[in-house]
Amino acid sequence: MYRYDEFDAAFVADRLNQFSDQVARRLSGELTEEQFRIHRLMNGVYLQLHAYMLRIAIPYGTLSSRQLRKLAYIARRFDKGFGHFTTRQNIQFNWPALKDVPEILSELASVEMHAIQTSGNCIRNVTADHFAGASADEIEDPRPYAEILRQWSSIHPEFTYLPRKFKLALSGSPHDRAAIQVHDIGYQLVKNDKGETGFAVYVGGGLGRTPMVGHKIRDFLRVEDLLAYTQAIVRVYNLEGRRDNKYKARIKILVHEKGVEAMREAVEAEFAAEKSELLALPAGEVERIQAYFAPPALQERAEASLAVEARRARDPAFAAFVDTNVAKHKRAGYGVLTMSLKPIGGIPGDATAEQMELVADIAETFSHDEIRVSHEQNLVLPHVALDDLPAIYDALKADGLATANAGLVSDIISCPGMDYCSLATARSIPVAQRISERFGEGARAKDIGALKIKISGCINACGHHHVGHIGVLGLERKGVETYQLTLGGSGDEACTLGDITGPGFSYDDVVDAIETVVDTYMGLRADAQEDFLTAYRRVGMAPFKKALYERDSGADI
Amino acid sequence: MSQVISANRLSDGIVVFRAPDGGWVEQLRDAEILADAAAVKAALVLVEQDVKANRVIEVEAFAVAIKDDHVEPVHLRDKIRAKGPTIHPGHGKQAAL
Ligand code: SF4
Numbered sequence: 001m002y003r004y005d006e007f008d009a010a011f012v013a014d015r016l017n018q019f020s021d022q023v024a025r026r027l028s029g030e031l032t033e034e035q036f037r038i039h040r041l042m043n044g045v046y047l048q049l050h051a052y053m054l055r056i057a058i059p060y061g062t063l064s065s066r067q068l069r070k071l072a073y074i075a076r077r078f079d080k081g082f083g084h085f086t087t088r089q090n091i092q093f094n095w096p097a098l099k100d101v102p103e104i105l106s107e108l109a110s111v112e113m114h115a116i117q118t119s120g121n122c123i124r125n126v127t128a129d130h131f132a133g134a135s136a137d138e139i140e141d142p143r144p145y146a147e148i149l150r151q152w153s154s155i156h157p158e159f160t161y162l163p164r165k166f167k168l169a170l171s172g173s174p175h176d177r178a179a180i181q182v183h184d185i186g187y188q189l190v191k192n193d194k195g196e197t198g199f200a201v202y203v204g205g206g207l208g209r210t211p212m213v214g215h216k217i218r219d220f221l222r223v224e225d226l227l228a229y230t231q232a233i234v235r236v237y238n239l240e241g242r243r244d245n246k247y248k249a250r251i252k253i254l255v256h257e258k259g260v261e262a263m264r265e266a267v268e269a270e271f272a273a274e275k276s277e278l279l280a281l282p283a284g285e286v287e288r289i290q291a292y293f294a295p296p297a298l299q300e301r302a303e304a305s306l307a308v309e310a311r312r313a314r315d316p317a318f319a320a321f322v323d324t325n326v327a328k329h330k331r332a333g334y335g336v337l338t339m340s341l342k343p344i345g346g347i348p349g350d351a352t353a354e355q356m357e358l359v360a361d362i363a364e365t366f367s368h369d370e371i372r373v374s375h376e377q378n379l380v381l382p383h384v385a386l387d388d389l390p391a392i393y394d395a396l397k398a399d400g401l402a403t404a405n406a407g408l409v410s411d412i413i414s415c416p417g418m419d420y421c422s423l424a425t426a427r428s429i430p431v432a433q434r435i436s437e438r439f440g441e442g443a444r445a446k447d448i449g450a451l452k453i454k455i456s457g458c459i460n461a462c463g464h465h466h467v468g469h470i471g472v473l474g475l476e477r478k479g480v481e482t483y484q485l486t487l488g489g490s491g492d493e494a495c496t497l498g499d500i501t502g503p504g505f506s507y508d509d510v511v512d513a514i515e516t517v518v519d520t521y522m523g524l525r526a527d528a529q530e531d532f533l534t535a536y537r538r539v540g541m542a543p544f545k546k547a548l549y550e551r552d553s554g555a556d557i
Numbered sequence: 558m559s560q561v562i563s564a565n566r567l568s569d570g571i572v573v574f575r576a577p578d579g580g581w582v583e584q585l586r587d588a589e590i591l592a593d594a595a596a597v598k599a600a601l602v603l604v605e606q607d608v609k610a611n612r613v614i615e616v617e618a619f620a621v622a623i624k625d626d627h628v629e630p631v632h633l634r635d636k637i638r639a640k641g642p643t644i645h646p647g648h649g650k651q652a653a654l
Contacts, residue, residue: 050572051569420642
């Protein structure tokens with residue numbers, strides 16, 4: 001794992017001192033709210049419906065046990081005993097007092113964490129594949145590059161006041177688990193025909209009120225040019241992005257209005273003009289950072305685990321858990337384990353302090369002290385020996401963390417929605433809870449197969465509903481919550497935006513409507529291997545529309 | 558329509574409501590009910606003092622309905638602010654009700 005060097009430590013300490021002073025001056029009345037707000041936001045402190053909210057960055061979703069224990073401590077000491085993992089691999093605390101924030105940040109700094117650039121019109125927390133460094137299908141671990149981008153973009157003076165926020169994501173595998181095509185810049189690690197590693201570059205993706213899939217503007221970017229090229233893109237955006245209208249200020253609008261070709265030319269021109277030794281990444285420096293992310297020393301193991309097979313034979317619940325939540329690791333005899341934060345009927349992404357501590361302990365014992373946070377709001381143990389799965393399963397189960405639903409219908413992404421968020425137009429979490437209760441994690445959910453449901457409580461789309469296989473958008477019509485459904489979205493390498501089914505459904509009816517969609521799919525799929533997305537892409541909207549709107553009741557507006 | 562003035566307390570961000578004595582209270586049932594737009598306007602002028610004195614931020618007036626002596630916000634958002642998250646009956650103001 002990456003460890004702060006003297007520069008990181010000094011910069012976080014400086015910022016902590018500055019912000020502590022700003023908070024003190026605000027509380028004493030020396031600063032007005034207007035003067036203070038920008039500082040508050042630059043340090044991750046929002047004001048939400050019930051209280052302040054503190055958003056803490058988890059760079060590329062990687063945590064050590066020590067860090068996770070500290071988050072548990074903060075949850076218990078300064079909050080209400082739980083935290084919420086978000087779709088950007090961050091964690092949010094929903095009830096911190098402003099007067100306590102400096103102390104919280106000081107606790108975080110002691111484990112090399114902070115909340116800088118988790119808000120504001122700057123380059124936000126850089127995200128990456130949560131299976132990075134572990135997954136069998138990986139070309140190379142993207143996290144060293146994410147770390148380099150993090151260092152470069154942290155309080156970058158030129159890019160602190162962009163037209164709007166700016167999000168980067170990286171994937172090291174051909175199968176994109178980081179949703180890079182719906183980010184402002186997405187970097188996909190690829191190999192060229194000479195066998196060299198580089199990046200395919202996507203620009204201008206994003207969700208929100210104007211969702212767009214990113215455009216590939218370069219097939220191959222040399223690793224050493226990563227920063228120079230990123231600078232060129234952000235520079236073009238900083239100069240040409242719209243500042244007159246907040247809703248048209250993201251780079252996706254610039255790419256759309258300017259045209260992809262013109263954008264590519266502008267970026268390439270800037271890249272050529274500014275290409276200097278200064279930003280070229282020296283191979284030695286890349287290797288130095290890569291060393292922090294070196295794979296743990298995993299001992300040789302047999303491909304199959306007798307312990308797993310024995311337990312599997314007598315415990316169907318364990319078998320279901322292994323089948324659903326364990327993905328293939330690079331190394332024989334190991335797995336990548338997803339710990340679902342979606343217990344049936346629970347709140348997606350919430351974890352209690354006790355759960356965080358349990359996961360930290362398990363990671364220390366069984367996963368080389370490493371935990372990942374996925375943008376799908378789950379936690380991951382990247383390197384577990386298959387032989388240890390029975391012990392891990394038993395420990396997780398005792399604390400409600402062994403739900404066997406990773407990637408299934410009840411593994412729902414949901415933004416906080418109106419239960420917490422001041423921008424919301426409808427609730428989203430209770431809808432997720434009801435869907436989860438309806439389908440569960442048992443035989444029915446397994447039979448339905450891979451299905452991603454994503455829910456947002458307003459058009460800002462923090463719940464990524466546009467790229468849900470089934471997307472749910474909560475709106476308000478005449479003072480009442482109403483839910484619009486989209487079908488066929490996908491955030492992976494074959495990225496598509498979902499299509500709206502038609503009129504929305506009431507809070508009471510939306511779960512029935514989703515069940516209608518699921519039942520329709522079950523009725524028309526070619527066989528059990530054809531998952532929802534594949535079936536939708538084959539048959540299109542018509543049969544779903546018919547089932548939804550020609551039934552007796554349900555469509556209510 | 559009757560309204561109540563709410564804000565967030567500066568020090569901890571907790572939602573507070575303006576009381577009849579001009580102070581701030583945590584429970585809606587203790588809030589001052591303002592009968593009409595003129596009363597709201599007058600109260601908002603007074604509240605400016607508390608904003609200037611850095612006691613509260615994000616002042617807003619919201620509509621309430623009164624049924625059998627019980628005050629209930631008209632909009633869902635304000636209902637949730639007055640009670641707490643609907644998904645966590647143990648957290649927020651509802652915990653003390
Ligand atoms: S999508 Fe809307 S309601 Fe949900 S967290 Fe984002 S801003 Fe809030």
